[in-house]
Amino acid sequence: MRRGVRRKVCLPMSKSSSIKPPAALEVAALNVYFGQGSERFQAVKDVSFKLEKGDSFGLVGESGSGKSTVLRAISGLIADWDGRISTDGVVVPRHRNKAFYRRMQMVFQDPYASLHPRHTIDGILSEPLKLHGIKDRDAKVLKALDDVGLGKSFRFRYPHQLSGGQRQRVAVARALMLEPEILLLDEPTSALDVSVQAEILNLLNDLRRERNLTFLMVTHDLAVVAHMCQKIAVMNRGEIVEVLSVEQMRKETPKEAYTKELLTASRGYDPDFFSVA
Ligand SMILES: Nc1ncnc2c1ncn2[C@@H]1O[C@H](COP(=O)(O)OP(=O)(O)OP(=O)(O)O)[C@@H](O)[C@H]1O
Ligand SMILES: [Mg+2]
DSSP, X not given: OOTTOOOOXXXXXXXXXXXXXXXXXXXXXXXXXXXXXXXXXXXXXXXXXXXXXXXXXEEEESTTSSHHHHHHHHTTOOSSEEEEEEETTXXXXXXXXXXXXXXXXXXXXXXHHHSOTTSOHHHXXXXXXXXXXXXXXXXXXXXXXXXXXXXXXXXXXXXXXXXXXXXXXXXXXHHHTTOOSEEEEESXXXXXXXXXXXXXXXXXXXXXXXXXXXXXXXXXXXXXXXXXXXXXXXXXXXXXXXXXXHHHHHTTOOSSHHHXXXXXXHHHHOTHHHHOO
16 A cells, blocks of 8 residues: 555445434333322333334223323323333433423323313414424414314314314324424323214324324224224233234234233224224
8 A cells, every 4th residue: 555545444334224223212110109108009010112213102901000100101290200211212301301392292081171271272282382482383373273184263262162073183283383203192082972083093193104203102992003003012900911013913912811801802892903904
């Protein structure tokens, strides 16, 4: 080699390209408690799971198994918990900060209870923008209404002047105002009439695809899981007993006895789930 001439060193592509990005959301060894002193009890026990960006992950299980508690602990609504919660590889602070809520938002089960009755839709949708000092609020509110299939005529109405489905559209719009990457959805359609459930689920699916959102969704309806999720964690008495794909669930090949029981119970309730190819 001639003096002074440097050879360019190239790293093999496979090494640099095989580095996987960190999980969009990772929950590790989560324990959640309610009550104090001798009344203190553990509602969630050693729960761990991981969502890659763009995943739609379902949490299923019978009533009281701890599904909502997991979501509420992640979103910072419960104080008494331990374990590790991280987004994009960064551990979330115990006191959730503004940056956390820009990345993650929650949609609750009951749109009748989750929207302030004395605020107009405009007030409800502008509030997160005001809190985060975001400008251009008029245009953003109008766009948000449009994105969820509500026209501008809804802007100055109050929640009681809307149907249940329209209210849940507003709740979805509010959750999306800060353009989060992750949505925590707690039974988002179970308070709605069957005829509008599919509308809201389709809206959520479309928004997820368009914006590459990541969903963590609680439901006890296996048809909803089949429509919305690729992967499912089954909870029983505060613990995750099995994580499986929707395909495994359809083919009825779960490993755990509890999951089999849940499927058998659902078959009577929802025979369509097992007949969909
Ligand atoms: N704020 C609270 N204070 C005390 N106990 C609570 C509280 N919230 C939930 N729990 C208890 O924690 C356990 C898990 O409740 P959670 O609401 O997470 O169940 P779930 O799986 O969401 O049920 P469902 O399908 O009925 O909504 C239950 O035993 C419940 O009574
Ligand atoms: Mg619940």
